[in-house]
Structure formats: C-alpha cells, structure tokens
Amino acid sequence: MSTTYRTCPRSGLQFELQAERLMLANAVAAVVFLLVGGILAVGVVLTRWPAVHWLSADAFYMVLTAHGIDMLIFWIIFFEMAVLYFCSSTLLRCRIATPRMAWLGFALMLIGAVTNNIAVFRGSSSVMMTSYVPMMAEPAFYLGLILFAVGALIGCFVFLGTLVVAKREKTYQGSIPLVTFGAVTATIIAVFTITSGAIILIPTFLMSVGIVKEVDPLVYRTIWWAFGHSSQQINVAAHISIWYAIAAICFGAKPMSERVSRGAFLLYILFLQLASAHHLLADPGMSTEWKVVNTSYFMYFAVLASMIHGLTIPGAIEVAQREKGYTKGLFEWLRKAPWGNPVFSGMFISLIGFGFLGGISGVMMGTEQLNMLIHNTIYVPGHFHATVVVGTTLSFMALTYFLIPVLFKREMINPGLAKLQPYMFGLSMYFFCLVMMGAGTLGVARRHWDMTMGGSPLAYEFPGAAYLMMGLVGIAGIAAILGGAIYIYITVGSLLWGKKLEPGVQTTQTIPLPKTPMPNVVIQSHGSSGFAAPGTFALAMVFLVSFVLYYFINWKYLSQVWGLS
Amino acid sequence: MSAILPPAERLWWKHPLDRVEGTWIVIAFVWCMIMFAMMVGWHIYGKQNLSTETYKTTPELFGKKAQDVVDKYTVRKETDREIPVVHPPPGSDVYLVARLWDWWPIIELEKDQTYKLHLTSMDYNHGFSLQPVNINIQVVPGYEHVIKMTPNQAGTFSIVCNEFCGIGHANMAGRIYVK
Numbered sequence: 001m002s003t004t005y006r007t008c009p010r011s012g013l014q015f016e017l018q019a020e021r022l023m024l025a026n027a028v029a030a031v032v033f034l035l036v037g038g039i040l041a042v043g044v045v046l047t048r049w050p051a052v053h054w055l056s057a058d059a060f061y062m063v064l065t066a067h068g069i070d071m072l073i074f075w076i077i078f079f080e081m082a083v084l085y086f087c088s089s090t091l092l093r094c095r096i097a098t099p100r101m102a103w104l105g106f107a108l109m110l111i112g113a114v115t116n117n118i119a120v121f122r123g124s125s126s127v128m129m130t131s132y133v134p135m136m137a138e139p140a141f142y143l144g145l146i147l148f149a150v151g152a153l154i155g156c157f158v159f160l161g162t163l164v165v166a167k168r169e170k171t172y173q174g175s176i177p178l179v180t181f182g183a184v185t186a187t188i189i190a191v192f193t194i195t196s197g198a199i200i201l202i203p204t205f206l207m208s209v210g211i212v213k214e215v216d217p218l219v220y221r222t223i224w225w226a227f228g229h230s231s232q233q234i235n236v237a238a239h240i241s242i243w244y245a246i247a248a249i250c251f252g253a254k255p256m257s258e259r260v261s262r263g264a265f266l267l268y269i270l271f272l273q274l275a276s277a278h279h280l281l282a283d284p285g286m287s288t289e290w291k292v293v294n295t296s297y298f299m300y301f302a303v304l305a306s307m308i309h310g311l312t313i314p315g316a317i318e319v320a321q322r323e324k325g326y327t328k329g330l331f332e333w334l335r336k337a338p339w340g341n342p343v344f345s346g347m348f349i350s351l352i353g354f355g356f357l358g359g360i361s362g363v364m365m366g367t368e369q370l371n372m373l374i375h376n377t378i379y380v381p382g383h384f385h386a387t388v389v390v391g392t393t394l395s396f397m398a399l400t401y402f403l404i405p406v407l408f409k410r411e412m413i414n415p416g417l418a419k420l421q422p423y424m425f426g427l428s429m430y431f432f433c434l435v436m437m438g439a440g441t442l443g444v445a446r447r448h449w450d451m452t453m454g455g456s457p458l459a460y461e462f463p464g465a466a467y468l469m470m471g472l473v474g475i476a477g478i479a480a481i482l483g484g485a486i487y488i489y490i491t492v493g494s495l496l497w498g499k500k501l502e503p504g505v506q507t508t509q510t511i512p513l514p515k516t517p518m519p520n521v522v523i524q525s526h527g528s529s530g531f532a533a534p535g536t537f538a539l540a541m542v543f544l545v546s547f548v549l550y551y552f553i554n555w556k557y558l559s560q561v562w563g564l565s
Numbered sequence: 566m567s568a569i570l571p572p573a574e575r576l577w578w579k580h581p582l583d584r585v586e587g588t589w590i591v592i593a594f595v596w597c598m599i600m601f602a603m604m605v606g607w608h609i610y611g612k613q614n615l616s617t618e619t620y621k622t623t624p625e626l627f628g629k630k631a632q633d634v635v636d637k638y639t640v641r642k643e644t645d646r647e648i649p650v651v652h653p654p655p656g657s658d659v660y661l662v663a664r665l666w667d668w669w670p671i672i673e674l675e676k677d678q679t680y681k682l683h684l685t686s687m688d689y690n691h692g693f694s695l696q697p698v699n700i701n702i703q704v705v706p707g708y709e710h711v712i713k714m715t716p717n718q719a720g721t722f723s724i725v726c727n728e729f730c731g732i733g734h735a736n737m738a739g740r741i742y743v744k
Contacts, residue, residue, distance in 0.1 A: 177568060256586055284708045288608065315583070376703070377727060462696075544596065
C-alpha cells in the first residue's frame with residue numbers, strides 16, 4: 001500500500017497517512033465513549049448523593065454498569081490504541097504495519113463496544129463491570145467484550161509489527177525512545193491481560209448461551225481480575241509514558257537516566273500482573289502465602305517502579321528547567337513552569353494526584369490485612385478514580401491538547417477555557433476521591449443504591465459524617481463532570497470548527513530520524529556528580545512521609561477491630 | 566536527548582545513575598521491604614488476620630448445618646419476619662447464610678469469646694460488611710469460609726451487603742449482637 005508522510009510544522013513530528021487516520025479514528029471513538037460515560041456519571045453521582053437520590057434502583061445499577069465499562073474499558077483502550085500508533089509509527093517515523101489489519105481491529109473494537117452497550121441498555125445485563133458469575137448477563141454482553149478484546153489484541157500486534165518495520169527499514173538508530181519503550185511495556189501487559197480476559201469470558205459467554213454448565217465463581221474471580229486489574233496496569237504504563245512524552249515536549253526534558261527509567265518499566269512487566277491478587281484478599285480459598293506474595297506484586301517491586309517514575313519524571317523536568325537558568329532555591333523550576341499550558345498542568349496535576357491519592361491508597365488497600373477495612377466499600381472507587389481518572393484520563397486529556405494542533409491540524413477553540421480545564425477537572429476529582437475514601441472508611445458500600453437500606457428493620461444507621469461525605473461526593477462529582485464536559489467541548493469543537501492549520505510538507509518517503517547527538521560532557525556528567533534535582537527530592541520526601549504516616553495509621557485502626565484468625 | 570527520541574548513547578544501560586535517583590531508589594526499596602515485612606509480621610504478632618480455611622459446599626449442605634445450629638441455640642425471634650436469634654456457646658461453630666436478600670439468622674455473641682463463623686452464599690456473590698467495625702469479607706457461593714472471630718466490644722452491629730447482588734442488594738441487612 002503506497003502512503004505519504006507529512007512533517008508537522010508545529011512539532012517537527014512526522015505522521016504517516018494511514019497511522020494518522022487510525023489515530024484520529026481511535027481518538028474520536030474514545031472521546032465518544034468518554035461522552036457517554038460522562039453522561040452516565042451524572043446518574044451515578046446524583047443517585048449516590050443521599051439528598052438527591054435520583055434514579056430508581058434498576059436504572060442506577062444499569063447506569064453504573066455502563067459507566068464502568070464505557071469509561072474503564074472503551075474510552076481508555078480506544079485512546080490507548082491511538083497512543084500505541086503514535087508511539088510506534090510517529091515517534092519512529094515509519095509506516096504502520098498492516099494498516100488493513102489495524103482497521104479490522106478498530107472495527108471489531110467498535111462493533112464490540114456498541115454490542116456491549118446495547119446489551120447493557122436493554123436492561124437485563126446490569127451485572128456491573130466485573131460480571132461475577134453466577135449472576136448472568138445477556139450473551140451479547142460477553143460477546144461484545146470478547147469482540148472488543150480481539151480487536152484490541154490485533155491493535156497490539158500491529159503496534160509490535162510496526163516496531164519491526166521501523167527496525168528493518170532503519171528509520172531510527174540505536175534503541176527505541178523511552179516513551180516507545182513504555183508503550184512496549186503497556187503492550188506486553190495488554191497481551192497478558194486480553195488473554196486472561198479471553199480465558200474467562202469465553203466460557204462465561206458459552207455459559208450464557210447454555211453450552212457450558214457452570215463456571216466456578218472463585219475461579220471466575222481469580223482469572224477475571226487477571227484481566228480486570230491488569231487492564232489498569234496497561235493504563236499505568238501508558239500514562240506514565242505520556243508523562244515522559246509531555247516532559248519531553250514541554251521542556252525538552254531527557255530522562256535523568258535511561259537505565260533507571262527503563263529498568264522501572266521492566267519491573268512493571270515482571271510484576272504488575274500479580275496485582276489481580278489484591279482483589280481476592282478478602283476471599284475464601286486462596287492461601288495466605290499466595291495472597292501475601294501476589295498482593296505485594298512480589299515484595300512490592302512494582303510499587304518500587306512507580307515510586308521511581310514518580311521521581312524521575314519531575315526530576316527530568318527539574319533538570320531541564322535548571323539548565324534553562326531557573327536555579328533559585330528548591331522550587332523556582334516548578335514555579336516558573338508553564339502552568340497556563342494545559343498540556344503541562346494536566347500532566348502535573350495527574351502525576352501528583354496519581355501518586356499521593358491513588359498510589360498511597362492503593363498500597364494501603366493492597367495490604368493483605370488492611371484490605372479487610374475497606375474491601376468493597378466506596379473507598380475502592382475513591383482509590384481507582386484517583387488512579388484511572390486523575391492518572392490516566394487526565395493524562396490523556398493533557399496529551400489531547402498537544403494533539404489538537406499537531407495531529408488534528410486545528411487551532412484549539414477557546415484556549416482560555418482549555419487553560420482552566422485541567423484545574424477544574426483535576427482538583428474537583430482530587431476532592432471527589434478524598435471524600436469517597438472518607439465515606440469508605442466510615443463503611444459506606446460501593447455499588448449500593450440506598451444508604452438508608454430501604455428502611456430494613458436490621459438496617460445500619462450510617463453516621464451523619466458518612467451522609468455528609470456522600471453529599472460532597474455528589475457535589476465534587478458534578479464539578480468534575482463539568483470539567484470533563486469542557487474537555488469534550490474543546491476537543492470536539494476544535495475538530496469541527498477550529499481554524500484549519502497547515503498540514504506541513506508531504507513526502508512519499510519517510511525521512512529517517514537523525515542520530516541523536518551526544519550531549520556535551522557537562523550535561524552528561526552532572527548526573528553522577530551532584531544532586532541534580534533537589535526540589536524533586538524534597539517533594540519525594542513529602543510523599544514518603546505522607547505514605548508512611550497513612551500506612552501506619554491504618555495499621556493502628558486495624559489493631560482495634562475484632563480479633564480475626 | 567529527550568524521552569521521545571532514541572537515546573544518544575548506544576549503551577544507555579551504562580548511563581550513570583544520578584545521586585538523587587540512587588538515593589531515592591534505596592529509600593523506596595527499604596520502604597517496600599518494610600511494608601512486605603509488616604504483612605508477614607502481622608501474621609506472627611497481629612490479632613487481625615483473615616483465615617483462609619475454606620471448604621467446597623452446596624446450598625443444601627450448608628443450609629442444613631445452619632438449620633441445625635438455629636434449631637439448637639435459638640433464644641428468641643425478632644422483627645415481624647420472625648428471624649431467629651441464635652446464641653451459641655463460646656468456641657462453637659456459627660453459621661451465617663447470605664442469600665437474596667438477607668443475612669440469616671441473627672447472631673448473638675459474647676464479648677471476648679472466640680467463635681468459628683462459617684460463611685457462604687446460597688446464590689450470587691455477597692459482601693459481609695460488619696458495621697460500624699468495618700470488617701469486610703467477600704462471600705462466594707460454593708465455598709464455605711471459616712473465620713475465627715473474637716468480638717472485642719459489646720453492642721449492636723449490622724451486616725451490610727457490599728457486593729452487588731441484584732435489585733434488592735441495597736436492602737440486604739443482617740445483625741450481630743455482642744453481650
């Protein structure tokens with residue numbers, strides 16, 4: 001298939017025609033699902049806000065099921081496909097491998113996503129995203145997910161194939177860039193994830209049509225979470241790659257040490273998939289040893305990797321800023337960062353929130369014994385909104401602001417509003433997560449329609465503080481949804497009626513990446529001789545102290561509850 | 566030069582480690598080991614560890630055992646649905662049935678005594694959420710989970726179901742008294 005390449009005059013990036021169209025299609029599909037999921041979120045938060053308690057029980061459970069799947073799976077994975085094609089074809093300046101297969105993958109994903117949504121909105125598949133057997137959904141529910149997964153798997157192999165093309169056609173020299181390396185990590189985890197999904201969803205589908213008699217509920221939970229949690233680890237690898245990319249784009253930041261950053265990605269590949277275990281800590285069946293080893297991602301090596309990325313990304317920014325002369329005190333580099341640029345502010349709000357809120361709470365709840373304090377309470381969605389919404393979604397939003405002129409070739413409409421958006425969305429999401437975790441600590445259940453328990457004579461009377469927290473969840477949720485709406489307005493608006501920008505020079509041949517010049521000796525050696533990023537280190541110590549305090553407060557709390565053995 | 570370009574040095578794995586990074590990696594590693602040791606250590610010194618004693622079971626089998634205990638130790642009935650309140654002797658086996666959509670029966674325990682609580686679900690997954698203590702345990706159909714429980718405070722405690730189990734999920738409540 002003949003193709004053309006264009007070099008974007010604004011970024012210097014080179015886009016291959018087929019890859020560009022695929023990125024565009026996947027990104028648009030992603031935003032459509034974000035829109036649907038966002039509208040559904042209104043129903044969720046306005047029902048869980050006790051004073052409003054909007055939807056009926058059956059509508060609420062249906063809306064919650066759809067919200068979870070549309071956001072966690074469809075919005076994120078469509079966007080990730082665009083990211084994968086960007087990290088391979090664009091960053092390596094090569095044609096995309098087998099574009100027809102890539103379109104087939106996209107079509108399968110789209111058909112699967114629509115099929116699944118139809119099944120859910122017909123009302124008889126309100127089984128939540130986890131669809132624990134023996135509760136059954138319509139066959140179309142599982143079939144949709146399976147088709148989507150097959151499509152995504154094809155996308156993963158197209159990505160890997162594109163790496164081969166780049167290597168063979170020598171479009172770059174040396175090793176692949178760090179960001180692409182991160183994308184490879186995401187892809188490897190994705191292949192594992194999707195395979196696990198297939199292993200458990202195919203028999204469940206066959207059970208729903210009556211071919212298989214029974215899928216064991218505990219086996220289902222074990223394998224489903226190898227899919228369900230690992231798919232969130234794809235997001236982690238993807239959005240951390242995006243953080244590195246944005247640090248490079250906004251600051252020209254280079255990794256403090258390629259070895260450290262790549263090593264940390266390698267730890268993800270080795271250990272992240274063990275994480276499914278922490279969903280089973282309160283389950284019968286699994287041995288204590290199994291729980292302890294797996295929930296700690298084998299001795300917390302994946303946590304170590306995230307803590308490393310959490311330092312090296314702001315560290316790289318600090319080093320780049322200090323080189324530009326922002327050397328006063330510990331934090332001039334940060335004060336003088338482009339806070340008005342939504343690409344940067346979105347990324348940085350995402351990074352801080354992911355670490356402080358998502359990371360610390362995640363390790364707490366992933367501790368074998370501490371898990372009992374919060375298992376299935378609304379603390380859990382509090383945690384994962386900090387990881388998946390503040391972490392992944394906000395990073396994707398930040399990247400979109402970069403892509404609007406570069407990939408979509410449009411001038412952003414309403415840049416003033418775009419400046420505000422990451423703050424509005426990110427900070428209200430921070431607050432949303434905090435009050436959810438607060439309510440969870442008071443015992444409020446997740447996936448629960450009515451805190452008053454319908455006046456059941458045995459009902460638990462939740463304390464007033466729990467009602468207050470859930471009210472705040474409602475308010476913060478609405479604020480975050482408005483922030484999300486602004487993102488969709490800006491993205492879709494720019495695509496539709498933003499001023500068209502010049503696409504740049506077209507060529508029929510790719511222009512290979514020149515060899516990256518060696519940095520001068522001073523830059524190369526500053527790393528090992530000094531304390532290159534003292535401000536970042538100070539921030540990291542603040543993080544560590546919060547982490548340690550919060551961790552041990554929970555042990556203190558645990559030590560006071562009923563004895564269990 | 567930057568993270569979106571190939572590394573300048575071909576042998577990037579020989580790139581020197583910055584002191585900030587090196588220090589942080591050591592600190593983070595030590596912290597990870599402490600966290601790992603906490604989980605193991607709590608099994609030795611802590612008093613709150615979830616048992617993993619589990620048996621395969623069926624609704625019929627478990628229902629029968631639960632009924633036996635109810636027949637033997639019921640002390641009174643409560644609510645207009647006449648739910649039995651079971652007061653088993655300390656140290657004995659207590660059966661709690663999770664089903665659409667209630668926890669059955671009501672259990673009465675004595676403070677600082679240890680009981681073996683047997684938990685299972687007759688149908689879908691349920692969530693045992695003891696409030697306001699905030700102990701949360703997954704209840705999976707087909708598996709009988711045996712947990713040694715020692716209440717350390719007296720009072721009236723509620724069991725909320727916190728695993729989605731269908732339309733009546735939000736009304737699914739149970740009770741434990743501790744004297």
